Amino acid sequence: MLALIWAQDENGMIGQAEGFDGMPWHLPNDLKFFSRITKQGDIAMGRTTYELMTKAPLPDRRNIVLTSKKDYQAPGALVVHDKQDILDYAEQSDKPLFITGGASVYKQFLEDADLIYRTVVHDTFEGDTFIPDINWEEWELIRSEKGVVDENNSHAHTFELYQRKG
Numbered sequence: 001m002l003a004l005i006w007a008q009d010e011n012g013m014i015g016q017a018e019g020f021d022g023m024p025w026h027l028p029n030d031l032k033f034f035s036r037i038t039k040q041g042d043i044a045m046g047r048t049t050y051e052l053m054t055k056a057p058l059p060d061r062r063n064i065v066l067t068s069k070k071d072y073q074a075p076g077a078l079v080v081h082d083k084q085d086i087l088d089y090a091e092q093s094d095k096p097l098f099i100t101g102g103a104s105v106y107k108q109f110l111e112d113a114d115l116i117y118r119t120v121v122h123d124t125f126e127g128d129t130f131i132p133d134i135n136w137e138e139w140e141l142i143r144s145e146k147g148v149v150d151e152n153n154s155h156a157h158t159f160e161l162y163q164r165k166g
């Protein structure tokens with residue numbers, strides 16, 4: 001089972017390629033959600049996203065890094081060089097594989113994904129990286145849950161789960 005998981009603002013913005021120092025919003029609830037969901041399986045991401053993570057590899061799940069650099073080193077992670085390596089891994093695994101970004105990788109795996117976990121932050125932020133266009137006609141919203149807004153999570157947000165229509 002292959003799932004995409006991301007957080008975006010109301011404009012579909014997911015981050016900044018330049019000058020990244022964390023997500024554009026402060027939302028610990030979403031980080032906890034991400035951690036809880038992805039620990040159910042393993043994660044795969046592009047080299048840029050891997051290098052943007054302050055603590056990598058993330059614990060308690062296999063981290064797979066996609067790069068064209070043949071000599072790339074990512075201690076503790078599995079480095080692969082082809083999209084098909086990730087599809088094969090997901091096919092052979094008895095656990096879900098979560099694609100955790102970034103934009104270029106979401107775009108490549110959209111056609112292969114069975115599920116989308118999308119957190120929508122109900123605000124707009126500065127950023128330059130956007131989720132690719134998605135034909136939502138192909139997807140059914142099967143869960144939608146409002147996140148709790150409190151002193152640590154000041155932005156309204158919704159956790160959505162989409163399943164590819166049969």
Ligand SMILES: NC(=O)c1ccc[n+]([C@@H]2O[C@H](COP(=O)([O-])OP(=O)(O)OC[C@H]3O[C@@H](n4cnc5c(N)ncnc54)[C@H](OP(=O)(O)O)[C@@H]3O)[C@@H](O)[C@H]2O)c1
Nearest residue numbers: 006007014015016017046047048049067068101102103104
């Ligand atoms: N909001 C969210 O949930 C979220 C989550 C993740 C990331 N992001 C954001 O996404 C942005 C990064 O996205 P991005 O599109 O710039 O980079 P990316 O997708 O993370 O990584 C791109 C790199 O992955 C490798 N790659 C991708 N496809 C490949 C393929 N088919 N074969 C071999 N290597 C491949 C290449 O690495 P090499 O150059 O080494 O060959 C490529 O340069 C950042 O702004 C980040 O903050 C947001």
